[in-house]
Amino acid sequence: xxxxxxxxxxxxxxxxxxxxxxxxxxxxxxxxxxxxxxxxxxxxxxxxxxxxxxxxxxxxxxxxxxxxxxxxxxxxxxxxxxxxxxxxxxxxxxxxxxxxxxxxxxxxxxxxxxxxxxxxxxxxxxxxxxxxxxxxxxxxxxxxxxxxxxxxxxxxxxxxxxxxxxxxxxxxxxxxxxxxxxxxxxxxxxxxxxxxxxxxxxxxxxxxxxxxxxxxxxxxxxxxxxxxxxxxxxxxxxxxxxxxxxxxxxxxxxxxxxxxxxxxxxxxxxxxxxxxxxxxxxxxxxxxxxxxxxxxxxxxxxxxxxxxxxxxxxxxxxxxxxxxxxxxxxxxxxxxxxxxxxxxxxxxxxxxxxxxxxxxxxxxxxxxxxxxxxxxxxxxxxxxxxxxxxxxxxxxxxxxxxxxxxxxxxxxxxxxxxxxxxxxxxxxxxxxxxxxxxxxxxxxxxxxx
Amino acid sequence: xxxxxxxxxxxxxxxxxxxxxxxxxxxxxxxxxxxxxxxxxxxxxxxxxxxxxxxxxxxxxxxxxxxxxxxxxxxxxxxxxxxxxxxxxxxxxxxxxxxxxxxxxxxxxxxxxxxxxxxxxxxxxxxxxxxxxxxxxxxxxxxxxxxxxxxxxxxxxxxxxxxxxxxxxxxxxxxxxxxxxxxxxxxxxxxxxxxxxxxxxxxxxxxxxxxxxxxxxxxxxxxxxxxxxxxxxxxxxxxxxxxxxxxxxxxxxxxxxxxxxxxxxxxxxxxxxxxxxxxxxxxxxxxxxxxxxxxxxxxxxxxxxxxxxxxxxxxxxxxxxxxxxxxxxxxxxxxxxxxxxxxxxxxxxxxxxxxxxxxxxxxxxxxxxxxxxxxxxxxxxxxxxxxxxxxxxxxxxxxxxxxxxxxxxxxxxxxxxxxxxxxxxxxxxxxxxxxxxxxxxxxxxxxxxxxxxxxxxxxxxxxxxxxxxxxxxxxxxxxxxxx
Numbered sequence: 001x002x003x004x005x006x007x008x009x010x011x012x013x014x015x016x017x018x019x020x021x022x023x024x025x026x027x028x029x030x031x032x033x034x035x036x037x038x039x040x041x042x043x044x045x046x047x048x049x050x051x052x053x054x055x056x057x058x059x060x061x062x063x064x065x066x067x068x069x070x071x072x073x074x075x076x077x078x079x080x081x082x083x084x085x086x087x088x089x090x091x092x093x094x095x096x097x098x099x100x101x102x103x104x105x106x107x108x109x110x111x112x113x114x115x116x117x118x119x120x121x122x123x124x125x126x127x128x129x130x131x132x133x134x135x136x137x138x139x140x141x142x143x144x145x146x147x148x149x150x151x152x153x154x155x156x157x158x159x160x161x162x163x164x165x166x167x168x169x170x171x172x173x174x175x176x177x178x179x180x181x182x183x184x185x186x187x188x189x190x191x192x193x194x195x196x197x198x199x200x201x202x203x204x205x206x207x208x209x210x211x212x213x214x215x216x217x218x219x220x221x222x223x224x225x226x227x228x229x230x231x232x233x234x235x236x237x238x239x240x241x242x243x244x245x246x247x248x249x250x251x252x253x254x255x256x257x258x259x260x261x262x263x264x265x266x267x268x269x270x271x272x273x274x275x276x277x278x279x280x281x282x283x284x285x286x287x288x289x290x291x292x293x294x295x296x297x298x299x300x301x302x303x304x305x306x307x308x309x310x311x312x313x314x315x316x317x318x319x320x321x322x323x324x325x326x327x328x329x330x331x332x333x334x335x336x337x338x339x340x341x342x343x344x345x346x347x348x349x350x351x352x353x354x355x356x357x358x359x360x361x362x363x364x365x366x367x368x369x370x371x372x373x374x375x376x377x378x379x380x381x382x383x384x385x386x387x388x389x390x391x392x393x394x395x396x397x398x399x400x401x402x403x404x405x406x407x408x409x410x411x412x413x414x415x416x417x418x419x420x421x422x423x424x425x426x427x428x429x430x431x432x433x434x435x436x437x438x439x440x441x442x443x444x445x446x447x448x449x
Numbered sequence: 450x451x452x453x454x455x456x457x458x459x460x461x462x463x464x465x466x467x468x469x470x471x472x473x474x475x476x477x478x479x480x481x482x483x484x485x486x487x488x489x490x491x492x493x494x495x496x497x498x499x500x501x502x503x504x505x506x507x508x509x510x511x512x513x514x515x516x517x518x519x520x521x522x523x524x525x526x527x528x529x530x531x532x533x534x535x536x537x538x539x540x541x542x543x544x545x546x547x548x549x550x551x552x553x554x555x556x557x558x559x560x561x562x563x564x565x566x567x568x569x570x571x572x573x574x575x576x577x578x579x580x581x582x583x584x585x586x587x588x589x590x591x592x593x594x595x596x597x598x599x600x601x602x603x604x605x606x607x608x609x610x611x612x613x614x615x616x617x618x619x620x621x622x623x624x625x626x627x628x629x630x631x632x633x634x635x636x637x638x639x640x641x642x643x644x645x646x647x648x649x650x651x652x653x654x655x656x657x658x659x660x661x662x663x664x665x666x667x668x669x670x671x672x673x674x675x676x677x678x679x680x681x682x683x684x685x686x687x688x689x690x691x692x693x694x695x696x697x698x699x700x701x702x703x704x705x706x707x708x709x710x711x712x713x714x715x716x717x718x719x720x721x722x723x724x725x726x727x728x729x730x731x732x733x734x735x736x737x738x739x740x741x742x743x744x745x746x747x748x749x750x751x752x753x754x755x756x757x758x759x760x761x762x763x764x765x766x767x768x769x770x771x772x773x774x775x776x777x778x779x780x781x782x783x784x785x786x787x788x789x790x791x792x793x794x795x796x797x798x799x800x801x802x803x804x805x806x807x808x809x810x811x812x813x814x815x816x817x818x819x820x821x822x823x824x825x826x827x828x829x830x831x832x833x834x835x836x837x838x839x840x841x842x843x844x845x846x847x848x849x850x851x852x853x854x855x856x857x858x859x860x861x862x863x864x865x866x867x868x869x870x871x872x873x874x875x876x877x878x879x880x881x882x883x884x885x886x887x888x889x890x891x892x893x894x895x896x897x898x899x900x901x902x903x904x905x906x907x908x909x910x911x912x913x914x915x916x917x918x919x920x921x922x923x924x925x926x927x928x929x930x931x932x
Binding site for chain 2: 001002003004005006010011013014015017018019020023024026027028029030031033034035036038039040041042043044045046047050051053054055056057058059060061062063064066068070071072074076078080082084086087088089090091092093094095096098099100101102103104105107108110111113114115117118119123124125127128130131132133134141160162163165166168169170173174175217220221243244245246247248251263270271272273274275276277278288294295296297298299300301302303305306307308309311312313314316317318319320321322323324326327328329330331332333334335337340341343344345346347348349350351352353354356357359360361363382383384399400403408411430
């Protein structure tokens with residue numbers, strides 16, 4: 001019996017102790033009419049058999065030379081990251097409610113909070129959200145709670161299109177209005193003048209992506225100051241890898257953004273078909289009691305020894321029930337474990353080099369792509385490690401042909417931004433070498449010729 | 450010692466980042482960071498030692514028994530982890546075309562089908578990333594259903610007082626008012642109170658069955674009739690599905706929507722607080738509102754259904770398709786069990802719980818609902834012990850840590866005073882349970898003989914009782930360079 005250790009003797013002794021004849025007797029309080037027919041036939045497999053099946057399926061999926069980013073980025077992950085993360089003591093431990101039995105996880109989370117607060121330039125960080133998209137939705141809810149009068153969020157269309165959908169799905173039942181702000185067709189970022197129609201109105205928050213979905217860098221200082229001039233919170237939605245190079249949200253404009261959220265995946269989490277990743281959320285001290293999710297604090301024990309606990313729990317559902325800041329309970333603890341180990345191994349200079357190399361590779365890729373006739377970067381704004389390029393042929397067909405050559409050549413922007421025509425979003429992280437770029441450009445040249 | 454305290458300026462791991470520092474002159478100066486982030490500058494070996502040592506300060510299923518009620522802390526088979534981490538699965542980009550992920554999508558499609566069968570529901574979506582998000586999705590679908598029929602008068606969700614905190618918190622996130630109903634003496638929902646609570650304002654009822662009191666709601670069919678006749682829908686919180694897996698299907702109990710905690714019943718790891726995964730199952734009438742994406746199998750090919758095919762969908766809850774790697778682990782676990790193995794999960798979880806309840810009762814512990822069968826968990830109340838000795842449920846829980854056991858869930862459900870909610874999952878042997886029973890007997894004796902010692906527990910953990918009040922009053926949430 002898989003994973004059940006009971007011997008026949010154990011079973012009979014246990015039933016005798018209970019005073020039951022059979023195991024089935026233990027279900028005698030369930031009305032017979034409710035008892036189900038049997039499950040569909042499904043033979044149990046041995047570990048050898050399931051290993052073979054999964055390996056076959058993995059081989060069906062194969063490996064590709066990948067130039068897709070769009071919110072999930074391929075970076076090198078040091079071997080130590082997942083070897084330590086999958087140690088049973090991290091992998092199979094529970095949420096650290098019993099602090100004395102969870103000091104490993106709790107201290108790690110305190111270190112994580114410190115790293116994320118510093119990376120974002122904020123005062124405090126929570127211990128994680130589900131992913132970047134849901135973290136942005138929670139930030140919008142947090143802004144509405146703290147603003148009190150307004151239930152309106154300004155959302156540039158340069159924010160990841162799926163993030164915008166997730167925010168809508170999560171906030172719509174609370175009567176919150178999400179207003180989309182158009183981008184500059186030439187520069188590819190949000191202009192302060194696009195916000196002018198909303199000046200002086202009651203607004204809870206302005207969302208500011210950095211870099212934005214097109215890979216373009218937004219004028220974060222002007223946007224943050226606009227939000228504050230209009231009594232709105234500034235919510236930065238940022239790529240944590242980019243923050244090794246870029247001004248952190250806490251330093252945007254004259255007083256800094258109020259909340260920073262984003263997708264933590266670039267920090268040591270594999271692409272893995274979209275999850276599990278983790279969302280991060282950091283904020284200014286004044287907003288900490290509005291923050292959702294777990295927060296870890298440092299304290300002392302009976303002997304005065306330093307230790308760590310879950311704290312400020314009066315915000316949370318298990319204490320406050322219907323008055324909690326969010327319903328979030330389980331979050332993405334193990335992913336944060338990996339990210340903390342990743343950031344420790346990379347350090348400030350290592351992380352900066354990965355970010356810089358990703359930037360430089362994308363700049364080089366765009367330069368080389370632009371040597372092909374009819375291929376051109378669409379926007380003039382500065383980029384981080386991703387770029388929108390226009391093609392002289394239908395993007396879908398081009399992607400299809402390159403895929404047959406083993407290359408995933410980028411994301412077709414047509415579905416979300418039909419106004420851009422035949423457009424691809426491409427990304428070359430530090431994992432790409434000169435030969436990879438050359439291969440991509442040569443194959444694309446052949447397809448377009 | 451914190452990782453930051455191992456740090457020395459200029460120390461780095463040369464193997465772990467590009468050997469040269471690339472140009473960034475294309476980025477305008479005003480957008481560049483002025484000071485580096487506070488990340489540790491430590492060697493690879495420092496990092497490995499530091500985090501390995503931290504791991505050793507944790508309790509975990511791999512090292513301890515966790516009789517933690519409502520959490521279903523069963524063994525997490527190692528094969529589930531290693532096979533979900535095959536390099537092709539890890540390397541696959543979420544936006545890569547469907548034809549480059551047919552192996553992965555086959556697993557997801559089969560998982561949807563198996564979960565439909567296990568729950569007796571008409572459709573399953575895998576996207577919610579934890580139980581609370583599954584609840585959010587479920588209640589949002591209930592709302593979408595009423596609104597699609599032009600019924601905007603339903604503003605209330607009914608929740609029993611014994612429910613998990615996520616239930617009322619979720620209802621509020623979906624814009625509903627929460628109506629709490631009490632529990633009767635035998636542990637079932639108070640039927641008179643339910644009848645009084647339902648009406649034209651009722652959007653739905655959220656229920657866990659077996660309940661958080663560890664007993665099967667005998668009146669479930671009647672409850673279903675009452676709520677449905679009032680025009681409301683029934684939400685099943687799948688937190689306790691382990692107790693009835695393969696025995697009773699929530700769909701047969703009349704539930705319209707359900708979430709399943711894969712990190713409980715289907716053995717995906719708790720990871721120190723996630724990632725979880727909570728697929729939702731729906732009855733026929735909620736199919737049009739399911740969250741996307743959902744995997745379809747047509748003409749021999751797997752593909753994603755999106756808002757295009759399901760235009761009334763409540764939408765998306767994550768940037769991609771949810772916690773794919775967790776879903777893979779659950780799929781592998783289910784294939785290892787097979788149908789026979791799934792029946793046995795409920796049987797042996799129930800056997801373990803009833804055995805432990807019987808033995809603890811014989812040892813002098815007061816069972817909160819002694820006339821009832823335990824489901825996969827049960828409640829001990831230490832009200833008398835506290836009156837006689839001053840030793841509380843929390844003290845007993847902490848003393849168990851000294852004995853090498855994780856504590857049971859304490860002070861939940863809130864309606865039972867000084868309670869321990871105890872759940873011994875099916876993967877624990879009789880010998881482990883017997884050792885635990887011996888330790889509980891010892892603690893009972895200690896509580897009478899040396900109550901002060903028990904109140905001072907734990908004594909052998911890496912730290913002793915921590916000052917929660919200080920942590921909340923003077924929050925120290927990040928390390929500062931000068932501190």
